[in-house]
Amino acid sequence: MFVHLILNTDTSHFHGGSITYKPLDNTAINSSEVSIIITQTYSYTWTKVTCTNSMILNQTQLYLGSLGGNGESLNCLANCSTSGGYVPIPVTPYCTDYSTTLNLTVGQRMDMVNISANSYFTVAFISSNSNKNWNIACTIDLRVRPDGFINTPPVASMISPIAVPAGIRQYIPVPTLDADNDYVQCRFSTKSPVDQCGDVCATAALPTGTIVYPNCTFAITGVTSGDLYSVAIQVEDFYNSSTSTPFSSVPVQFLISVYSIPSCALIPTLTSADLPDSCTAVQAGQPYSLQLFAKNNCGNGTTIKDIGTLSFPIVSKSALIMNATADTWYVTLTWTPTILEIGAQVLCAVAVDSKNVQSDQYCITFMVVAAGSPLNCPGDTTITR
Numbered sequence: 001m002f003v004h005l006i007l008n009t010d011t012s013h014f015h016g017g018s019i020t021y022k023p024l025d026n027t028a029i030n031s032s033e034v035s036i037i038i039t040q041t042y043s044y045t046w047t048k049v050t051c052t053n054s055m056i057l058n059q060t061q062l063y064l065g066s067l068g069g070n071g072e073s074l075n076c077l078a079n080c081s082t083s084g085g086y087v088p089i090p091v092t093p094y095c096t097d098y099s100t101t102l103n104l105t106v107g108q109r110m111d112m113v114n115i116s117a118n119s120y121f122t123v124a125f126i127s128s129n130s131n132k133n134w135n136i137a138c139t140i141d142l143r144v145r146p147d148g149f150i151n152t153p154p155v156a157s158m159i160s161p162i163a164v165p166a167g168i169r170q171y172i173p174v175p176t177l178d179a180d181n182d183y184v185q186c187r188f189s190t191k192s193p194v195d196q197c198g199d200v201c202a203t204a205a206l207p208t209g210t211i212v213y214p215n216c217t218f219a220i221t222g223v224t225s226g227d228l229y230s231v232a233i234q235v236e237d238f239y240n241s242s243t244s245t246p247f248s249s250v251p252v253q254f255l256i257s258v259y260s261i262p263s264c265a266l267i268p269t270l271t272s273a274d275l276p277d278s279c280t281a282v283q284a285g286q287p288y289s290l291q292l293f294a295k296n297n298c299g300n301g302t303t304i305k306d307i308g309t310l311s312f313p314i315v316s317k318s319a320l321i322m323n324a325t326a327d328t329w330y331v332t333l334t335w336t337p338t339i340l341e342i343g344a345q346v347l348c349a350v351a352v353d354s355k356n357v358q359s360d361q362y363c364i365t366f367m368v369v370a371a372g373s374p375l376n377c378p379g380d381t382t383i384t385r
Contacts, residue, residue, distance in 0.1 A: 013067050015043035015104065015160040016230070016253035019138040022179070022343045024112070026150040033114050034142050034150065037340065038074075041108040042093055043160045043254075043310070051098035051105040059094045059313060062107045076121055084119025096315065099308035101352050104160070106310050110340055118143070133198030134230070137189070139249040145180075146239055153248035154178040155365075156216075156235045157346040159310050160254035163358040164222045165261045174216040174233060174252060175277055175363035177344040181378035182237035182247065186216035189232035189251060196251060197232035205229070222258030229256040259356070264298035268351040268359040270307065271295075279365045279377035284337045286371075293330045294351030294359065302353050304329040309349045312341065337368040344368075344378075 017040065024035040049062050064070035073088035093107030119142075142150050156176045164170045178184050189197035203210065210220045212233055220229070232253045236246035271293050274280055282288045294304045307329070309317060318332040329351075337345075345366040351359040367377045 013045045013048040014134060015045065015255050016134065016158070017042035017136055017160075018156055018158075018250065018252045019136055020153055020155050020250045021138065021140050022152045023142060023150045026152055029144045029148065029150060032117055034117055035112060035114050036140070036142065037110050037112050038089060039108065039110045040091060040093060041096075041106065041157065041310075042091075044105045044107070046098055046100055046103045046105045049105045049107075051095035051107070053316075055095035056097070056314060057316065061092050061094050062105065064092060079121040082119055083121035084116030086113060086115055086119070086121060089113060094313060096313055097309045097311055097317075099306050099352075101306035102308040102350070104308055108312055110313075112340075115142075134200055134232075134253060135195045135198035136232075136251045136253055137194055137196035137234075137249070138251055139194075139246075141247055145247065149180070151237070151247040152179040152343065153250050154182075154184050154235045154237050155344040155346050156233075156250055156252040157310055157348050157363065158252050158254040159308065159348050159350050159361050161228070161257040162254060162350075162361060163257050163259055163356075164220060165265070166222045166225050166227075166258050168261070169219065169221045172218045172220070172361065173277060173363070174212075174218055174235065175346050175348060175365060176216055176235050177279060177346060177365035177367070177378065178237050179344045179367070179378055180237065182239065183241045183243075184216065184235060184237050185214040185246075186212050186218075186233050186235050187214070188212055189234050189253070196234060196249075197253070200230035200232045200253065206231070220256060222256065225258055225260040227258040229258075230254075231256055262355045262357060264302065264355070266297035267357055268304060268353050269295040269297060270349060270351045270359040270362040272362070272364070274364045276362055276364065279367055281367045281369055281375035281377050282337055283373070283375065284339050284342055284368055284370055287334060287336045289335075290333045290364075291330050292333065292349055292351075292362070293328055295326070295328045296353060298353070298355070299327075302355060305352050305354055305356075307331045307349055307351045309333070309347065311335070311347045312345050313338075315347075337366075339370065342368045342370055
């Protein structure tokens, strides 16, 4: 099965997002039907698409009103005769994160679909309210891999927008985790042979010298304060570094905003007990907690206003608490993974200070395992949590 998932939407309220999938059973190679979970994660402007703590806990759908995406679906677009009984799924996500300081709302939804084995088709969401189109395209292939399994693609996430100072080269890692421990590379999204990025495809609109390295590091130098750039990247997994055809192609699209360097150019520092870009194995059904610490590096007169997150259902975030003696603020995240979340998950966060300067994005990955399974991340042989 080879699927392209496409999202077109309006940048006035939309900040980008990602789409991925996973087979419920990657060993079901002889079944006539394959069950997969399609996960859609989208970011919006909070003042236009509201999210609250109550909505997170109650898993309330975001209200998009007349904005693109409201009541619409991922419909079959091409090769529908071989769609294997695919039934269109909604695109409107459920509230998962918000930050009034960052003016950011994040929503996610997971839908299980059952499709005949060896199906091949394209589905699409085309917004009816698109001043600027974002095509978010995810290629899915459920044919049996050379090692005898059904592929599970990478997971990737990015806070959006990411704020960068004007005139200073920035190197921004795109966090990924591949449950199969495949060789993963990144590239810019393209319009052909499948339109993966709509109006945000044109890399010519990005500043000179902008590049995404194969190791999934994105490099950019912002030019003028107030500039806003759209970035569209595909994360692809390969059997090994010698193969040229990916198993899948997972999109991650986000905004870059440019700000003037303030009098204190030191950005906040965001940390936790886990190293950035590290992987932690957690068990479904078992509560997990994590504290994120933001340190102000500009002394008196500057404070931390918020720690914004991009996570997954249902992560509860405490109020921001100040430790005055250390000039540090922190939040506590609590989460009980469900069986639907078994597999790779990525959590990203940024701190923002009273001068609206962001920390570097801080991301950690989780490998959710079933009860009784070894607590291992891809490539690990030891218990990590």
